[in-house]
Amino acid sequence: MYDVVLLTLSSERDAPGGGCGSGGACCGGGDTSDGAGPPKQTEERCDTPRVPVLACADALTARGARVETVTARSDAEIDEVLARLDAPARPDGLTWPDPDSKTRLVVATASDAQLRAVLRRLVRRYAPPPSRRPAELAGNRTVPDLPPIGVLPLDPARSGTRRDLPAQLGLPRDPAAVAAAVLDGAPRRLDLLRNDAGSVTLDGALLGAADDAGRPLHWRGRVEVDDAVLSDGEEPILACAIGNAGGYAILDGLPLLTGPDPTDGVVEVAVAVPVVTRSALGRKRIRFEVRRARGRAVAVVPRDEKVPFLDDGVGGELSRKRSWWTEAGAWAVWTG
Template identity: 90%
Template structure:
């Protein structure tokens, strides 16, 4: 039978039984540039966690619940998924591990925080790239994880990643998937700031009155140029899954698929047209492209963005690229 670790994320500022506050490991925190603030409240209800633990125990699993309040505490849990030492000295995941991990998530940002630490743990330095790593990947197949959503209200709206993927939300069903289910491999977006994206990113913002703020930047998807840096851009959606497929009713991404090995990018640009009577009318032109990588070079000082729900500001070039099938979830 399996050892199962049920991981929830918190903050050192939490009171017992409270939420996770803002920033830090809980909500995704900042990347290497410190640009992402993660300023959102991430409540972590205990009832679903205890119900899932009870369901696992009833099936004979050895269960441990852990609340991690720092990256180091997340890392200590992930170390249990390591393979035996390799001759090349690299830390590598164990594909035959008898330890299984369930991440209890109040937000997609919490799930991303764990995946980011998995990538940090198992991605080899370029100078030590092993021969058994696929040529189109920078990380090995990451360990399959279970996902326990903690917000049942989001299931119907399909706003979180678990709902988009059709993952079970009932604690007993999550337990069954982890013990009896099959892995479903999913694409991962890495970026050159050292972070990862599971769902997608949306670049752009609105003023206090809700009016969109136009910005400029050069946006390339592989060899396709969606903006040369001169267009006034309303928004740019970078999609792995479909969380940012629309913006205020405007269709951006047409067919985001986290299993197709590609990133889909859409740029919305206002276009002024004249009617037959000479009146000006503004419509939005959406330019789309798919590829393995996307690069955004801001022409303005700062571009606000959301990445898996975490807020940040882009003030220099950033690139995202696809790691096809790099991570996996347990499904029933």
């Protein structure tokens, strides 16, 4: 039978940036737009409800699993848990995940940002330095297949109010169903976006912001997807969506991402720009043009001083070039 670790992230985590890689709290800001406009960062209550965790632990124990619950207050404490997924020592000295591990991990998440925080630590643990890249690592990957994890959403009501990542992926939310998926289910491999700031993206990122009245603020930047240029940096941009899944697919009723798929091995990018047209009577009208592209990588070079963004629900400001690239099938979740 399996050893199962139920990992919860505390709101009191002491690591800089809370391990989210963007300088925000570990729980991050919530996307309160619901597709009605550019999202704004909000504070999200991080007090972990214990009932779903205990219910999941009871369901696992009833099936004969040895269960331990851990609350991590720092990146170091997350790393202590992840170390249980390591393979035996390798001759080359690399830390590597054990594909035959009898330990399974369940992450209890109050937000997508908390799930991302754990994945970020997994990447940091198992990504080999470029100078020590092993021969068995696929040519289009910088990390090996990361260990599958179970996801226990701590807000069951969110499935009907906000499309968080577990809802988008169709993962179970009931603690007993999560336990069954971890013990009896199969791993579903998903794409991961890495970026050159050292973080990861599971769902997507949205660059742009709104003023206090909800009006979008225009910004300028060069946006490239592989060899396709979506904006040369000279025109105003309403928003730029970088999608792995579909969390930022619609902005104020305007479709940005048409078919984001976290299993297709590519990133979908959309840029919305205002276009001025004139009617037959000479009246000026403004419409929004959406330019889209898919590829392996995307680079954004802001021309303005700071561009606000949300990445998996965590807010930040972009002041220099940022690149995201796809790691196809790099992470996995247990599904029923």
